[in-house]
Amino acid sequence: MKTQRAGLVLLLMLCISVQLMAQQKSPNPIFTADSLASGNYKDVLNSFFQLGLERLTSPDKEIRFKGTPFAVMAKLDTTLLIDKNYRNYTPLRNLNYAVGLRLDSSFRFNGFTSGITFAIINKRDETVSKAFLKTVENNGRVQQLYAANTAAGKEISKIQDMNVKGALLLELDAFVNQGTSFKSLSPELKEIILKAADEPLRQELNEKGDYNFTDTAKAIYSQLKEDLQKKVLWTVGVTDTTYKDQFVFSNLVLHTQFLKGLTRSPETTHDWELDIQSGLQFVDDTLKSGRDLKRMLFNLETGMNVVFKAKTTKRSYLEIKFSGSYYRNFAQLYAEEERDRLSLNATVRLRVFPEVWVPLEFRYDPENGNFLGFINIRANFTALGSIAKQL
Amino acid sequence: MAKSKKAASAKASPKKGAKAKSSPGKTPVSRSASPAAPAGNLSTEALVAVKTAVSQNVSIDFTFTGGIGQATAILFRNGVLINMQSISETGSIVFSDVQSGDVVTINGVCTGTATVKLSTPTIPANPKNFPNGLMMANFLIK
Numbered sequence: 001m002k003t004q005r006a007g008l009v010l011l012l013m014l015c016i017s018v019q020l021m022a023q024q025k026s027p028n029p030i031f032t033a034d035s036l037a038s039g040n041y042k043d044v045l046n047s048f049f050q051l052g053l054e055r056l057t058s059p060d061k062e063i064r065f066k067g068t069p070f071a072v073m074a075k076l077d078t079t080l081l082i083d084k085n086y087r088n089y090t091p092l093r094n095l096n097y098a099v100g101l102r103l104d105s106s107f108r109f110n111g112f113t114s115g116i117t118f119a120i121i122n123k124r125d126e127t128v129s130k131a132f133l134k135t136v137e138n139n140g141r142v143q144q145l146y147a148a149n150t151a152a153g154k155e156i157s158k159i160q161d162m163n164v165k166g167a168l169l170l171e172l173d174a175f176v177n178q179g180t181s182f183k184s185l186s187p188e189l190k191e192i193i194l195k196a197a198d199e200p201l202r203q204e205l206n207e208k209g210d211y212n213f214t215d216t217a218k219a220i221y222s223q224l225k226e227d228l229q230k231k232v233l234w235t236v237g238v239t240d241t242t243y244k245d246q247f248v249f250s251n252l253v254l255h256t257q258f259l260k261g262l263t264r265s266p267e268t269t270h271d272w273e274l275d276i277q278s279g280l281q282f283v284d285d286t287l288k289s290g291r292d293l294k295r296m297l298f299n300l301e302t303g304m305n306v307v308f309k310a311k312t313t314k315r316s317y318l319e320i321k322f323s324g325s326y327y328r329n330f331a332q333l334y335a336e337e338e339r340d341r342l343s344l345n346a347t348v349r350l351r352v353f354p355e356v357w358v359p360l361e362f363r364y365d366p367e368n369g370n371f372l373g374f375i376n377i378r379a380n381f382t383a384l385g386s387i388a389k390q391l
Numbered sequence: 392m393a394k395s396k397k398a399a400s401a402k403a404s405p406k407k408g409a410k411a412k413s414s415p416g417k418t419p420v421s422r423s424a425s426p427a428a429p430a431g432n433l434s435t436e437a438l439v440a441v442k443t444a445v446s447q448n449v450s451i452d453f454t455f456t457g458g459i460g461q462a463t464a465i466l467f468r469n470g471v472l473i474n475m476q477s478i479s480e481t482g483s484i485v486f487s488d489v490q491s492g493d494v495v496t497i498n499g500v501c502t503g504t505a506t507v508k509l510s511t512p513t514i515p516a517n518p519k520n521f522p523n524g525l526m527m528a529n530f531l532i533k
Contacts, residue, residue, distance in 0.1 A: 127458035153496035
């Protein structure tokens with residue numbers, strides 16, 4: 001934990017000091033702390049809290065807090081996390097809100113930001129998916145482990161000596177739940193487990209002396225959970241910004257995003273994910289006196305995210321996203337402004353610690369030859385588990 | 392899983408409104424009198440759950456938090472499946488006529504965290520907490 005914190009501080013300092021190449025604009029570093037979970041879709045829809053410091057090296061900085069109403073409610077009443085209540089609040093967990101303060105170069109107040117995002121379709125939330133439970137229980141390898149656990153319990157129940165029975169069950173628990181390897185077990189328990197295991201598992205136990213039941217169970221579950229992360233996520237939302245001297249909107253954005261994994265094979269070491277996002281932005285027309293939201297800008301970005309995963313753990317260590325963006329200005333054009341604009345984008349996301357990502361973003365405008373670069377930092381923490389422990 | 396094996400005569404009574412299912416079988420009838428036969432004895436007495444002076448009702452409480460879950464509890468005595476019940480949300484399973492030396496096997500899955508608590512002392516000790524993932528355990532009734 002200390003190492004992660006030190007790494008985070010180091011990366012934050014790096015984020016502040018590094019000026020990435022940019023021809024027109026200053027870099028746009030972002031530090032984000034997602035307090036619930038990892039996973040690509042958490043960038044689109046976070047499940048608990050997210051604290052962000054944006055554009056730290058730019059004159060316009062922002063401190064932003066994101067959360068869900070359910071997170072606040074669960075903090076106040078932890079019984080909401082019990083499954084019967086938890087399931088009932090699924091729509092509320094699919095709603096994110098964000099509030100933020102904009103700061104100028106001297107860190108003085110420069111306006112408020114706020115927004116909400118709602119997941120119209122969220123098939124990636126395994127925590128409330130009965131279908132996911134069925135998938136796990138019907139998985140062949142899971143059934144092998146269940147059968148071995150059951151048969152071992154049955155075999156041990158035949159022993160008459162309570163002390164021997166108790167000792168074997170403690171040892172079995174260490175094997176099943178605490179990561180003790182097969183080779184470390186007593187010969188008696190080894191014999192019972194080999195007798196209890198189905199043929200494929202028995203073969204694995206014989207071939208791999210250091211077979212780890214706990215890790216195997218975790219790996220199977222993680223793989224099945226990862227497969228669920230390829231399902232559809234579609235969000236819509238609205239974000240606004242106010243002026244610093246008046247609580248009136250200076251900017252309003254309607255946005256939507258669609259994510260869908262395209263890789264089907266669970267054995268692959270790289271996944272492909274379709275990422276489509278679009279926004280309609282309303283801003284003040286500075287050619288006209290007064291404050292209004294009459295300038296309307298549209299953008300559409302379609303991209304493909306490639307996730308590279310480690311062969312054994314299946315944990316992603318590198319992601320590369322290629323995308324193309326289209327912008328259209330529906331309002332009256334300013335001098336030297338273009339009605340339509342295209343850009344090519346690439347994001348390289350590198351995992352530096354288990355919960356810390358460093359995404360590098362590049363944007364190229366083929367018409368003007370402009371090349372922009374951004375560096376972001378995102379850290380994920382599991383907070384829900386610690387709250388559940390308070391129960 | 393050996394679902395075909397029937398609970399010979401143990402009572403099964405899920406409580407607290409939990410969605411618990413008993414394994415298929417005849418209406419359970421408790422028998423009083425003689426103690427359980429030793430292992431390896433295939434007489435009728437060996438295959439039947441027998442209510443004795445030391446029989447007790449054991450409640451197994453499942454609590455799923457931060458997600459959902461489901462689990463199956465199986466009661467073994469001398470290598471014989473006495474009772475099997477499943478639960479698909481937070482609640483309790485009750486095994487009647489449980490005796491010292493019986494083994495309760497748990498198999499299940501939870502998407503958040505889960506706690507399994509038996510109403511009697513066991514080896515390994517309970518309550519037992521599980522993180523998200525597969526839940527597997529065996530408890531010896533003391």
